[in-house]
Each structure stands twice: as structure tokens, then as C-alpha cells.
Amino acid sequence: MIQFQYIRASTQKTAIETTAKDATAMFIAGGTxxxxxxxxxxxxxxxxxxxxxxPLKNIDASTGRIRIGALALNSAVAENKLVLDxxxxxxxxxxxxxxxxxxxxxxxGGNMMQRTRCPYFYDTAMPCNKREPGxxxxxxxxxxxxxAIFGFSDKCIAVNPSDMNVALVALDATVHIAGPKGNxxxxxxxxxxxxxxxxxxxxxxxKGELITAVEIADNPFNKHVHYLKIRDRASYAFALVSVxxxxxxxxxxxxxxxxxxxxxxxxxWRLTEAEKALVGKTxxxxxxxxxxxxxxxGAKGFKxxxxxxxxxxxxxxxxxxxxxxxV
Amino acid sequence: xxEKKACSLPGDQASSNESRRDFLKQSSLLTAFAITxxxxxxxxxxxxxxxxxxxxxxxxxxxxxxxxxxxxxVEPRVTLLDLLREQLALxxxxxxxxxxxxxxxxxxxxxxRVLSCLTLAVMxxxxxxxxxxxxxxxxxxxPMQAAFIKHDGFQCGYCTPGQIMSAVACIKEGHANSEAxxxxxxxxxxxxxGAYPNIVDxxxxxxxxxxxI
Ligand SMILES: Cc1cc2nc3c(=O)[nH]c(=O)nc-3n(C[C@H](O)[C@H](O)[C@H](O)COP(=O)(O)OP(=O)(O)OC[C@H]3O[C@@H](n4cnc5c(N)ncnc54)[C@H](O)[C@@H]3O)c2cc1C
Ligand code: FES
Ligand code: FES
Numbered sequence: 273m274i275q276f277q278y279i280r281a282s283t284q285k286t287a288i289e290t291t292a293k294d295a296t297a298m299f300i301a302g303g304t305x306x307x308x309x310x311x312x313x314x315x316x317x318x319x320x321x322x323x324x325x326x327p328l329k330n331i332d333a334s335t336g337r338i339r340i341g342a343l344a345l346n347s348a349v350a351e352n353k354l355v356l357d358x359x360x361x362x363x364x365x366x367x368x369x370x371x372x373x374x375x376x377x378x379x380x381g382g383n384m385m386q387r388t389r390c391p392y393f394y395d396t397a398m399p400c401n402k403r404e405p406g407x408x409x410x411x412x413x414x415x416x417x418x419x420a421i422f423g424f425s426d427k428c429i430a431v432n433p434s435d436m437n438v439a440l441v442a443l444d445a446t447v448h449i450a451g452p453k454g455n456x457x458x459x460x461x462x463x464x465x466x467x468x469x470x471x472x473x474x475x476x477x478x479k480g481e482l483i484t485a486v487e488i489a490d491n492p493f494n495k496h497v498h499y500l501k502i503r504d505r506a507s508y509a510f511a512l513v514s515v516x517x518x519x520x521x522x523x524x525x526x527x528x529x530x531x532x533x534x535x536x537x538x539x540x541w542r543l544t545e546a547e548k549a550l551v552g553k554t555x556x557x558x559x560x561x562x563x564x565x566x567x568x569x570g571a572k573g574f575k576x577x578x579x580x581x582x583x584x585x586x587x588x589x590x591x592x593x594x595x596x597x598x599v
Numbered sequence: 600x601x602e603k604k605a606c607s608l609p610g611d612q613a614s615s616n617e618s619r620r621d622f623l624k625q626s627s628l629l630t631a632f633a634i635t636x637x638x639x640x641x642x643x644x645x646x647x648x649x650x651x652x653x654x655x656x657x658x659x660x661x662x663x664x665x666x667x668x669x670x671x672x673v674e675p676r677v678t679l680l681d682l683l684r685e686q687l688a689l690x691x692x693x694x695x696x697x698x699x700x701x702x703x704x705x706x707x708x709x710x711x712r713v714l715s716c717l718t719l720a721v722m723x724x725x726x727x728x729x730x731x732x733x734x735x736x737x738x739x740x741x742p743m744q745a746a747f748i749k750h751d752g753f754q755c756g757y758c759t760p761g762q763i764m765s766a767v768a769c770i771k772e773g774h775a776n777s778e779a780x781x782x783x784x785x786x787x788x789x790x791x792x793g794a795y796p797n798i799v800d801x802x803x804x805x806x807x808x809x810x811x812i
Contacts, residue, residue: 300719324722372712372769372786376713508786508787
């Protein structure tokens with residue numbers, strides 16, 4: 273690992289100022305993604321601003337919402353009583369990610385910001401527009417088994433690897449951001465971006481901006497939820513495809529639904545059209561199958577990931593069935 | 600010839616020996632620019648001794664390891680794993696992958712299991728670290744260590760310190776209530792010898808034994 277300067281920030285203001293004015297400075301939270309990338313020479317900050325002393329760990333519920341501090345640990349969120357009671361989908365998604373040790377280190381802000389696991393991004397001997405803009409996309413014609421089927425561009429077909437993000441996009445979370453120009457909020461669905469011509473940019477956070485919290489407004493999705501993750505081994509592996517499903521049922525009638533997929537796009541992929549098709553319908557495998565087909569419209573596979581075109585809809589049906597309790 | 604010219608510095612009166620030294624200085628300065636920021640570059644610019652530069656790059660670090668207070672100097676890029684193994688000769692904690700993928704380096708920081716290979720040592724400032732060396736009480740093995748021996752929870756033993764540290768935490772966290780739960784919450788510890796069934800048995804026994812762990 274290259275040498276770098278390490279600074280422990282004691283206030284949010286200094287953390288932001290230090291990172292905003294220095295092109296080579298980065299925040300470090302749990303370090304589980306950044307230290308990995310630094311060891312491999314993929315990310316090479318010359319200044320690390322440690323934000324762990326900032327008071328951003330709290331998880332609290334104010335009127336009508338849960339607010340989760342950006343430094344809350346993934347394990348702490350997954351075990352938090354408020355979260356388990358009101359947003360169990362989020363707890364399920366978190367527990368499906370990484371390992372117990374990693375969840376004890378990883379923070380909510382860091383999880384949102386984690387970079388893709390595309391092998392071409394990881395291999396510095398290979399072309400990758402995300403790591404080295406202009407060098408080409410190795411995955412496009414290469415080994416693209418883990419890659420996107422939605423929203424990709426000819427510059428990048430990588431996927432966002434986070435499980436937590438899939439639940440947060442389904443739950444219509446809001447991201448709270450503090451920056452050199454003041455505070456702002458961004459709907460979670462607009463936080464991450466599609467690759468387009470700028471695959472090096474995973475999200476819409478500006479230089480020096482700090483995620484301070486994520487908020488989820490209370491919703492009726494606290495009972496019939498399921499996070500289904502399909503991967504190469506039973507645990508401790510990234511998703512090939514994942515589905516976050518939440519139903520609001522009145523008897524057998526679907527009053528509301530939230531549906532999102534992971535492992536299929538450069539950002540957590542919300543399935544709005546499928547949701548629309550489900551509202552007002554009666555719970556049944558056939559209804560879920562129809563919605564899954566709508567969800568997959570526009571999907572396109574590459575040489576090694578076409579299996580996702582079949583696995584995707586099947587996963588949607590399974591997740592909805594489990595959420596509805598009709599397995 | 601051309602090469603020699605490129606090496607020699609303006610003036611050319613300097614002895615060949617001296618110009619070689621200047622060349623080395625200059626080229627190491629360039630390398631320093633390429634790979635290191637901050638103090639080392641400054642030190643090279645102002646022709647400080649590299650030894651001084653290195654010591655300036657180190658940071659003071661106070662933490663407690665297995666009950667012993669340590670006051671150390673470390674470079675920010677040193678991981679907790681390398682600090683334990685290379686600087687403190689606590690080689691019980693193993694380096695399997697060095698990238699967070701195997702769990703061999705699992706230690707407890709303030710009672711929580713974490714991966715020491717992805718922890719920068721400077722980020723453990725003021726914390727209490729427990730490694731496999733800190734688990735036993737004198738000659739008395741920790742119940743989990745004893746259970747691993749009894750149940751043959753290993754073959755080559757390389758993953759074992761990490762497995763044991765993780766297993767202790769798994770019970771303390773309340774994630775050892777069934778075989779399935781143990782398997783899920785121990786999935787961050789890979790065993791290439793495949794001792795998994797015996798590891799699960801060892802954890803089940805300690806959990807059911809209800810001993811103080
Ligand atoms: C072996 C392995 C397996 C894994 N498996 C999974 C998995 O199955 N599913 C999954 O979802 N994840 C998985 N992960 C990824 C893990 O979830 C992330 O590494 C973790 O969430 C990152 O959080 P962190 O706090 O450690 O971030 P860091 O590594 O500290 O930071 C990551 C990035 O976020 C930035 N950052 C951190 N906090 C903030 C903030 N508050 N504001 C702005 N920027 C910030 C940093 O500058 C950095 O760029 C795995 C990781 C490993 C190593
Ligand atoms: S050495 Fe740390 S997880 Fe493998
Ligand atoms: S005992 Fe050999 S790796 Fe686990």
C-alpha cells in the first residue's frame with residue numbers, strides 16, 4: 273500500500289473542508305472496502321480523513337420516521353429493535369451481506385459508497401473505464417457472468433454490489449448529505465447513477481460531501497417482506513441476483529408493494545412498473561409471475577450472464593411468494 | 600555513452616562517484632514523488648535523511664492488547680494484523696487472504712469480532728484488542744479452545760485462531776441458537792480443510808454447556 277497521511281477528524285466541518293479542498297483526500301469509515309482497494313492499488317488517496325469520531329452512529333425514531341446515522345454499523349442496524357419492528361426488510365438485506373466480522377466494521381455510509389466487484393475493475397492489468405476512464409470495458413466482451421442486464425452502457429456493464437442498497441431503494445429512503453456548500457437531501461433512488469459516459473462516477477455525491485444519515489419514513493411494510501439473495505455459495509458471497517420484496521396486504525388483496533433488484537444494474541434497481549401491475553390484485557403465483565415478466569422488460573444479457581434473464585423473474589416470484597407467505 | 604551522459608549532472612567536474620550518488624539521490628526523489636506524498640517528498644526536497652522522514656511518517660498509537668497497554672509508533676498504512684504479527688510478534692492471528700475474504704485474521708476489538716487485515720492499526724487508537732493469545736487464562740484453556748480440541752475442530756489448524764475468536768463472539772452475540780444459525784454466522788471463517796461439522800459441534804457444546812466465556 274502506498275503511504276498516505278492519516279487525519280482523525282473531530283468535527284464534521286473539518287472533515288468536509290479537508291476532503292473538499294484536497295483532490296487526493298478521502299473519508300474512511302469502516303475501511304472494509306477502501307483498505308481493500310488501497311492494498312490493490314485501485315484507489316490511491318494520499319490523505320485519509322477518519323470520520324469515526326463524528327457523532328453519526330445513532331439510530332433513532334422521530335415522528336413518522338427512522339433516522340440511521342451514516343456511521344451506524346451494519347450489524348448494529350440489523351439488530352436494532354426499531355429497525356426490526358418497522359423496517360425488517362432492511363435488517364434482512366443487511367444480514368445477507370458479507371460476514372459477521374465485516375458487518376461489525378462496515379457502516380451505512382460506507383456500504384452505500386462501496387465500489388463494484390467487477391473483476392476487471394479489480395484487476396489493474398485489465399482495461400476498465402470505471403477505474404481508468406478511457407481504457408475500455410474488459411467485461412463487455414469478456415467474462416461477464418456477474419454483470420448488468422439493465423441500464424448498462426457501452427462504457428460499463430458493472431453492477432452495484434450492495435445488498436443494503438436494494439432494501440433502501442425499495443423502502444424509499446432519503447439520504448442526508450452535508451457538504452462544503454451546505455446540507456441537502458437526495459431520494460435514495462437518485463443517489464446512485466447509471467454508467468452512461470461517466471462510469472467512474474458511481475453516484476451523485478460531490479467531492480467533499482459527507483453522508484450524515486439515511487431516513488426511512490414509516491410505511492406499512494413491516495410484516496410481509498422478504499429479501500432473497502441468490503449467490504454461488506450459501507453465505508458470504510455477492511449476489512448474482514437479489515430481490516427485495518415488501519407487500520402491504522389486506523386479506524389477500526395487495527394494497528401496496530415495493531420491489532427492487534440487486535446484482536442486475538449499476539444502481540439498485542427499483543421495479544416500478546411491476547409494482548403498479550400488482551396493486552389491487554389478489555395474491556397468487558400467477559399474479560406474481562405476470563409482474564415478474566413486466567419487471568424484466570428491457571433486460572438484455574451478455575455472453576455469460578444470460579442466465580439472469582431467467583433467474584431474475586424466478587427470484588421475483590419466489591421473493592413475493594415468501595413475503596406473502598404462500599410458499 | 601549516451602546513458603552515461605544522461606546520468607551525469609550539470610558541471611561535469613564532479614567525480615564519477617559523486618555524480619552516481621547525485622543520480623541516485625535524484626532518481627530516488629523522483630520515485631518518492633511517484634509513490635509517496637507529504638512528508639517523505641518534503642524530506643527528499645529538503646535533502647533530509649530518509650531515516651528522519653520515515654520516523655516523521657509514523658504516528659503514535661496507544662491501545663491495549665490482551666490486557667497489556669501498548670504505546671507504539673506506526674505508519675498509517677500498517678494494518679492491525681501486520682502490527683500484531685510483525686511488530687508485536689503475536690503470530691497466533693493468521694494472514695490468510697489479507698483482503699477480508701477468509702476470516703483467519705479475526706480478532707476482538709472492544710469485544711466485537713472484526714477482521715484485522717482490513718483494520719488500519721491507527722484506527723484502533725484507544726481500543727482494547729483481544730487475540731487468540733489473550734483467550735486462555737494462564738494455563739487454563741478457554742472453553743472454546745478446549746472444545747475445538749475435543750471435537751477435532753481442525754486439521755491443518757491455519758484457520759483455527761480465527762475460527763475460535765469468531766466462535767466466541769458468535770455465542771456472545773446470541774447467534775448460536777441452532778446449527779443453521781451457527782453456520783450462517785460463522786460463514787465469514789473459511790476452512791480449507793473442511794472441518795466445518797466439527798467446528799459447529801464444538802460451538803454447540805460450548806453454547807449448551809453455558810460456561811462463562
Ligand atoms: C469479502 C467481502 C465480502 C463482502 N460481501 C458483501 C455482500 O455480500 N454484500 C454487501 O452488500 N457488501 C459486501 N461487502 C462489502 C461491504 O458491505 C462494504 O465493504 C462496506 O459496507 C463498506 O463500508 P465501510 O464503512 O467499511 O466503508 P469504507 O471502506 O470505510 O468506505 C467505502 C467508501 O465510502 C466512502 N465513505 C464512507 N463513509 C462515508 C460517508 N459517511 N460519506 C461519504 N463517503 C463515505 C469512503 O470514502 C470510501 O470511498 C463485502 C466486503 C468484503 C471485503
Ligand atoms: S486475512 Fe483477513 S480475512 Fe483473510
Ligand atoms: S483446519 Fe485447515 S484451514 Fe481450517
